[in-house]
Amino acid sequence: MNYLILLPVSLPFLVAVMIPIMKFKERERNFFVGAVIILNLIIVIGIFYALGEGGIHLFKLNEFIDIYFKIDKLGILFTSLVSILWVLTSFYSMEYMKHEGKENKFFAFFIITLGVTVGIGFSGNLFTLYIFYELLTLVTFPLVIHTESKEALESGKKYLAYSFGGATFILLGMILLFSITNNLNFQPHGVVGAVSADNFNLYLGIFISMFIGFGVKAALVPFHSWLPSAMVAPTPVSSLLHAVAVVKSGVFALIRMCYYIFGVDVIKELKGNIYMIVPIIITILLGSFIAIKQENLKKRLAYSTVSQLGYILLGIVLLNKNAFVGALLHLINHAVIKITLFFVVGSIMYTTGKKNISEINGIGRRMPLTMWCFTIASISLIGIPPTNGFVSKWFLAQGGLTAGKIIFPAALLLSAVLTALYLFPVVTEAFFRKGDYENAIIKEPPKKMLIPIVIITIIVVILGLFPNPVIFFIEEIASEVM
């Protein structure tokens, strides 16, 4: 029965191979892709109910080369988030990709990426995670450089260089760690036993090396610059890269590493988290500051992501329960909010071809529903109650206070103000400025794009109004690892 775990990981691979072979017509392919992605979602959720927490060693050679899949609550949380957003994105991209072309290639890699991301979620040890982590770089690369222009290739190379550089740090940490512990399985409280004086520095080095390595994908400043460059990708790809697939994989891997490999007590003993707090605070503030200056809408959102990821990282390294809950909540909330924002920007680009903030004066009249969704998402990201952004920031601020430093809540508040400064202008330009679209008739984007936007916005609202089921689930995870 446990072999079922492999299904959501391998199914996307099979399907991706079938796309070029079967020579589908467009409608058939869209139907096929949509059906498979929905099926994958059903399988992921079904597995959790059917199997509970199980594991499978697919292939074990020795302690190290051990491809091991395991289901736990954290993995389920991540994979279901991924699968749900993937369904919505796939419908959105069926329409959006019409003007980008090369759709077969796009959907093939799009589906493989789903499999790889689910693989990251289900990995039961660091080695398996590392394999999927490397694969993720390789399979998202064609998506990033989809337009294949010179600029795209350059950005793609940057993306590869950053990702492989980061992976090298991870590998370094992994080798050293394995030579001490001989065990890389994920366990709550970690596999690193006691730290003694003679291997203290080594452990600290391993921690920092791996944190930086995973931090590259999580856009930790100063390793963030691939993310804005990767904005040359088509909008659905950007939204997925930001919302779930790539950056969140980095964050997810960091959670695995901190709470399931090292364990809270060991990190506290090493004081490894203290070293990381400075770059994280810089990440939060710098991302927001740069975002304010961005003229290009997608770039503005990209820097916003950098800043918001800083929140999550902060929640991870504060090492207390509130902060952890806040981090996981923000992982989910930021995912749904950011994907909404990107979808809206994408539909503006799709219907009008405008990319910059100065060009969208009054566009709220033309696409009122879409821009309302953008407004709701912006308010949520800023964190005004009763939105979901407020809930997660509340927990993060609580966590910061528990850690006993007033600077954390202060940084969060300052960044929230900055968030307002870079998102509200978009809203005001769209609704209150007089401009090109003042007298335009209402013309929303096509249904396949509009419906996903509306659905995710509804999810955003629901998560803000009724956060408790999610919080309970996350608190269960938190009590496991604390």
Add this chain to the structure above:
Amino acid sequence: MIIKSFPLVTILVLFISAFIMPLIKDGKLVKTISLASMFLGLILSLTTAFYVIKYGKFYYRIGHFSAPMGIEFYIGNIEAVMGILFTFVSLMIIWYSVYSIDREIISSKISLYYLLINILIGSLLGVIFTNDLFNAFVFIEVGTLASCGIIVVKDKKDNIKATLKYLIMSCLGSGLVLMGIAFIYSITGQLNITFIHKELLSVYHQYPRAILISLSLFTVGLGVKSAMFPLHTWLPDAHSSAPSSSSAILSALVLKAFVLLLIKVLYRAFGMDIITEFPVLNIILILGSVGMIMGSVFAIFQRQIKRVIAYSSVAQMGYVFLGIGLGTDLGVAIAVFHMVGHAVTKSALFLAVGAMIEKTGSKELKGLRGIGKEMPATSALFLLGALSMVGIPVLPGFASKWNLALASIEVDKILIIGIILVSSLLNAVYYFPIIINGFFGEENLKDKIYKSKSKPIKELLPIFCLIFAMIYAGFSSGSIINFIKNGIV
């Protein structure tokens, strides 16, 4: 047991079939003979390996004269693995060359070419199997001349120049090896490795200088032949100008045989007790690490694809030397494993590149832009090989890097991990642009027609088999390394 004679039979089959070839004018028949003899060799090697697995290592007396008078073959785990590797890889390369060699060399030379290949593989197997240093020297000389032959057979100006360079360096190398043997013989009066070892253990205190000299002669002499870092200068020219199937053999097999002999000399003839008293292992370690970095750095600046891959071989041989230099059983086992992984990968890469050059007519990296669209299958195989070189997990390149890192932690040389990691990043720096420009990019893909230059499937099958063997080696890296390690003790 008759099986014990199989290693010798393999070599004899190859040699005898080689000398039949010039008598036959028909190119097709020559190819068939070469293929058949190599296939027979593979079967014999497999049988030998199973015998070794079942009954353990064995010595085989040639002509029933017992050592130290007679010549002896020694077949242990390493030799068994290498026997399979050499016959398998050369079978695949010959299979590939059957389709392509007519386009690279003139038809009157075809029987000569296969004669040289058979002799070369036979002599390399001899170097691997033999337990007698002088016998090894004879095989080295035969092998050197044959390998010069398969480069110069193309008859172009470049080839002749490269061959002369190779010939000079190579002869220098074998001269040094011969002197090394002479020094050992003068101390011990033996040529058989087992007897040398016994003799040396009792006398090495008396002749520290002579042993140091002979150790350095062996290291440098065999280092030249196996492209140890500062002695690699002949390699890029030789490997890049030769016909593709020759490059594959030279890079995948010829280099390996000499390293294996070096391992035998260091660890079996001298033995751990003696070599640890001299700095030779540390020097090999340092040269290996420098080679890992510099080979890749040189590769980055090359413009011709075959030179890139040739320099990559220098870097990869660095890994092998690094493993030897660690001075532990695990280190040597990984060195041997890396030879296996590198042999299958590099031969596949050379053959794939050969196919690309043949179809596009361009040796330059520039000319291979958009190749992924024109030759999707070949490029995909190339991609897999390159991924192993870069060290994507589960492929053999990753397995050897990982184990080397662990082995270097074992001997408290943590710095080496940094070198290994930097070197694998450098590998990525020169392999990925080839792939990216091959598969992606608007400009690169402009005017390229999908599958316009693709090769027929049957011509790609040998490359496919090699890549398959590579993936197999990666997946079973643990058990292969264990098997090799058990053979060392």
